[in-house]
Amino acid sequence: MGKIIFIEHDQTEHVAEFEAGSSVMQIAVDNAIPGIDGDCGGECACGTCHVIITNEWFSKTGTPGNEEEQMLSMTPERASTSRLGCQVVTTDEMDGMTVHLPEFQM
Amino acid sequence: MPTLSRMFDDFPSRMINATSRVVPMHRQIQGLKLLMSAKRTIFGSSRPMPEFAEKPIPDVNTLALEDIDVSNPFLYRQGQWRAYFKRLRDEAPVHYQKNSPFGPFWSVTRFEDIMFVDKSHDLFSAEPQIILGDPPEGLSVEMFIAMDPPKHDVQRSSVQGVVAPKNLKEMEGLIRSRTGEVLDSLPLDKPFNWVPVVSKELTGRMLASLLDFPYEERHKLVEWSDRMAGSASATGGEYADEEVMFNDAADMAWSFSRLWRDKEARHAAGEEPGFDLISLLQSNEDTKDLINRPMEFIGNLTLLIVGGNDTTRNSMSGGLVAMNEFPEEFKKLKAKPELIPNMVSEIIRWQTPLAYMRRVAKQDVELGGQTIKKGDRVVMWYASGNRDERKFENPDQFIIDRKDARNHMSFGYGVHRCMGNRLAELQLRILWEEILKRFDNIEVVEEPKRVQSNFVRGYSEVMVKLTPKGKEAG
Numbered sequence: 001m002g003k004i005i006f007i008e009h010d011q012t013e014h015v016a017e018f019e020a021g022s023s024v025m026q027i028a029v030d031n032a033i034p035g036i037d038g039d040c041g042g043e044c045a046c047g048t049c050h051v052i053i054t055n056e057w058f059s060k061t062g063t064p065g066n067e068e069e070q071m072l073s074m075t076p077e078r079a080s081t082s083r084l085g086c087q088v089v090t091t092d093e094m095d096g097m098t099v100h101l102p103e104f105q106m
Numbered sequence: 107m108p109t110l111s112r113m114f115d116d117f118p119s120r121m122i123n124a125t126s127r128v129v130p131m132h133r134q135i136q137g138l139k140l141l142m143s144a145k146r147t148i149f150g151s152s153r154p155m156p157e158f159a160e161k162p163i164p165d166v167n168t169l170a171l172e173d174i175d176v177s178n179p180f181l182y183r184q185g186q187w188r189a190y191f192k193r194l195r196d197e198a199p200v201h202y203q204k205n206s207p208f209g210p211f212w213s214v215t216r217f218e219d220i221m222f223v224d225k226s227h228d229l230f231s232a233e234p235q236i237i238l239g240d241p242p243e244g245l246s247v248e249m250f251i252a253m254d255p256p257k258h259d260v261q262r263s264s265v266q267g268v269v270a271p272k273n274l275k276e277m278e279g280l281i282r283s284r285t286g287e288v289l290d291s292l293p294l295d296k297p298f299n300w301v302p303v304v305s306k307e308l309t310g311r312m313l314a315s316l317l318d319f320p321y322e323e324r325h326k327l328v329e330w331s332d333r334m335a336g337s338a339s340a341t342g343g344e345y346a347d348e349e350v351m352f353n354d355a356a357d358m359a360w361s362f363s364r365l366w367r368d369k370e371a372r373h374a375a376g377e378e379p380g381f382d383l384i385s386l387l388q389s390n391e392d393t394k395d396l397i398n399r400p401m402e403f404i405g406n407l408t409l410l411i412v413g414g415n416d417t418t419r420n421s422m423s424g425g426l427v428a429m430n431e432f433p434e435e436f437k438k439l440k441a442k443p444e445l446i447p448n449m450v451s452e453i454i455r456w457q458t459p460l461a462y463m464r465r466v467a468k469q470d471v472e473l474g475g476q477t478i479k480k481g482d483r484v485v486m487w488y489a490s491g492n493r494d495e496r497k498f499e500n501p502d503q504f505i506i507d508r509k510d511a512r513n514h515m516s517f518g519y520g521v522h523r524c525m526g527n528r529l530a531e532l533q534l535r536i537l538w539e540e541i542l543k544r545f546d547n548i549e550v551v552e553e554p555k556r557v558q559s560n561f562v563r564g565y566s567e568v569m570v571k572l573t574p575k576g577k578e579a580g
Contacts, residue, residue, distance in 0.1 A: 039512045045225050045519035067225070070521055073259060076270055104271030104528070 002095030006033045006051075009103040020092045024099065025049035025085030035101040042086040047071040048105040049085035057097045061088045077102040131400045132360035156207050156239075156338055157346045158558065166190045171198050176213055176487065177206040177238055179342025182461070182563050183556040188502065191215055191490035200474035207342070208239040211464075211483040212476075215490040217497035217515065219474055223465060223486050224519040227254060230465035230484060232522060237561055238464055238485055239340045241351075249405035251413075251522055258521060261406065264390040268316055268383045268410075269526045276381070277315070281533060284311050285540045292572060297551050300568045304537075305422035312533060313414050317407070318382035319365065326361065330354050331415040334408055341561035359400065362407050366397050383410060417459045418530045420564035422537060423554070424457030425449075427568060428504040430550040435506045442507075443542055449506035450534045455514030456504045458489040461563050463518055488515040489563060547573040 004027060006014045016031040028036040028049070037048035044067045053061055058081040064072060068087045072078055085099075158179050163186045166174060174190060181187045194201050194215045204210040214220050223230050235241065236252050250261035267273060288307055292298065306328055313331075314324035333354055336343030345351070362384075369384050379385040387393040387406075396403045429436040439445055462485045471478045478484060492514050493501040505511075517524035524530070541548070548570050555567035 037512060039517075040221070040519050041510075041513050043221055043225065043519065045221060046517075046523055070255065070259075074262070074266070074521065074523075076267070076272075106523075106528075 002090070002092060004090070004094065005096070005098040006035075007098060007100045008035050009101055018090050020090050020094075022090060023086050024051060024083075024088040024090065027090065028085060033101075035105070036085060037105050038086065040086075044068055044071060044084060044087055046106070047075055047084065050075055050077065050102050050105055051083055051085045051088075052077075052079045052100040052102065053081045053083055053088075054098045054100070055081060057094070057099075060091075060093050060097070075102070075106050077104070131363050131397075131403075132356040156342075158207075158338060158342050160558070166193045171201070172204070174198075174201065175203050175206050177203065177208050177211070177342065177485075177560050179558050179560045181560065183558060187489065188493065191487060191493065195490060195494060195496075200476040200478070202476070209483070211238060211485055212478055213485050213487055214473070215487050215494075216474075217491040217494040220486045220488065220491040220515060221519055222473070223484060224463070224515075224522070226471075227521055229468055229471050231468050232258075232463070232465060235340075236463045236465075236522075237340045238462070238483070239337075239342070241337060241340050248399075248402045249409035251409050255521060260392050261402075262525065264393040265383060265386060265406065265410070266525050267386050268381070269529045271528050273381055274528055274532055277529075278532065278536070280315065281312070282536050282540065284308065285533075285536050289540050289544055294572055294574055297569045297571045300426060300548075300570045301419070301423050301565055305419040305565075308422065308533065308537065309415055309419045312418070312529075313411055316383055316410065316414065317365070318369075318380060318384065319361075323361075326357070327411050328415060330358055330408075331411045335412050335416055335562055336557070336559060341559045343557075343559045343562070355404065358407070359404055362404065363397065366403075383407070413524070414526055414529070416562045416564055417524075417526075418533055420459040420562070421453055421457050421530065421534055423565040423568045424459065424563075425453040425534065425538070426548055426550060426570060427554055427565070428453060428456050429548070432504040435504055436547075439506055439538075440542065440546075443539070445506050446535055446538050446542075447531070448508070448511055449538065450531050451511040451514060452504060452506050452508050453534065454516045454530070455492045455498075455508075455511055457563065458492045458514075458516045459563055460516070461489040461561055462487045463522070488518070491515045544575055545572050546575050546577065549573070 002018055004016050004018055004024065006016060006028060014031065014033050016027050016033065018027045023042060025036060025038045025042055029038050039048045040046035061083055064083060064087065068084050071084060072082050160180050163178060163180060163184050166186065166189045174194065176190055176194065181190060194213060199216045199219060201213045202210070203213065214223055231254050232252050233254055234252055250258045253261065285308060288304055292303065310324045310328045313327045314321050319327060333345045333351065335341060336345045337351060338346040366384055369388060373379055373388065379389055387396055439449060465484045465486065467478045467480050467482045467484060469480050495501050498510065517527045550568060551571050552569040554565050557564045557566050
């Protein structure tokens with residue numbers, strides 16, 4: 001059990017509890033965090049769960065794979081610590097992680 | 107002889123691209139038309155333009171699996187498509203039809219398999235076409251929906267700004283006032299055809315704005331698009347005259363080049379570039395010389411007008427048809443207007459305005475116990491995936507508060523996912539918000555007329571009768 005802090009583009013903060021093993025997208029959707037759509041249901045195929053991880057947490061989330069890289073490259077709000085939420089599987093180490101949401105999903 | 111004939115096949119694009127600096131584009135296309143007709147006279151046509159005559163389609167359960175042909179352009183019109191695709195999903199989810207009028211092709215009909223093919227652009231190429239059949243010979247325009255990475259990525263990113271959410275925020279007010287204007291002008295005392303008056307009109311106005319196209323000539327955009335997507339050889343549509351298509355391509359080339367040169371001149375004279383498509387192309391390093399590559403230039407403009415035309419139009423009409431088939435849902439909507447965004451996704455799922463996208467296998471691929479051979483055509487039937495009972499509960503029901511409506515496949519998945527999805531959703535959301543402000547009921551008073559195509563799932567006529575707000579009987 002841990003907590004993830006989602007910060008919307010207008011700075012509204014949401015705290016969501018999670019069990020290690022679920023994806024950041026799933027946690028957001030389960031907690032009805034506005035600004036994450038997850039249209040493809042976690043297949044890395046739509047780009048609508050784009051999150052921007054804060055610098056200090058980015059290394060804990062692993063590296064994006066080729067498919068993810070391809071989808072991320074299509075979003076105009078791409079940042080250096082962008083990830084697709086469905087591809088970030090949470091671990092206990094991510095307790096307290098802060099992620100920012102883009103202004104729009106693709 | 108065959109070699110010489112084949113030489114002609116690549117020739118048109120190369121010739122046009124090579125001579126574009128000295129010969130106006132529309133003249134080149136007129137020249138191309140003469141060249142292709144000379145080729146047909148000398149070598150005979152390698153691709154005769156098929157013409158489709160409507161015949162009653164047999165009950166799918168009377169057919170052997172191998173005889174099922176879902177490329178029939180009347181399947182949707184005759185209401186047979188549900189039974190045909192259900193049988194394929196259940197008995198042959200990866201199905202080979204070796205003898206269709208469009209040549210042999212594979213059909214992939216389950217949600218999960220379609221997702222796999224759509225995501226695997228390394229195994230399945232979108233080139234050279236995303237429709238089942240071929241365009242008229244010599245008219246192979248190049249568009250990024252039918253390009254693989256990395257070329258696709260470069261071209262898509264240069265134009266996606268025009269429909270990016272940031273731009274949409276600016277457009278919302280304009281869309282709302284136009285929608286209101288059109289709805290306020292509708293006749294209240296007699297039935298009328300919703301398709302030309304509302305669906306076509308609203309999408310035509312939107313296209314003209316995105317392109318900054320002369321507003322009073324916006325009907326041209328709609329007509330070009332209808333004929334491009336409705337070619338008999340490509341989609342089994344009603345347009346079988348190649349001459350008309352070449353003339354359209356020449357007209358488009360002329361209009362769009364004029365638009366391009368005019369923008370260039372205004373920009374050179376110090377005018378701020380607008381946020382329309384051509385200004386965006388001109389201000390991007392990779393596409394600022396696109397006019398010198400005419401087949402790509404026309405291709406990408408065609409893509410944008412076709413992409414924004416049939417799709418949104420038929421979702422605008424399809425929503426009404428759905429509400430009339432499922433009247434309880436309209437009551438639900440009036441009681442809970444906050445359901446509109448989810449309802450928009452459900453309309454797009456239920457209607458699936460484009461039935462499929464096509465791919466070509468780049469290598470042998472095992473899928474669903476079948477071996478798809480390198481070079482085979484593979485059709486991903488989104489219309490079937492959206493009705494797959496393995497994915498959606500009661501898939502044929504229209505349920506405006508369906509939980510997983512957003513998971514629909516109508517926008518495609520992977521790198522070719524629809525670029526205009528947010529604009530489409532915005533247009534539909536505003537349309538329904540404005541409808542609810544004005545009308546208590548919109549009754550479909552005759553059986554809608556559906557178009558002939560294996561690609562576009564649309565309506566040519568939806569006769570409706572409006573009941574203004576506060577005037578409902580009882």
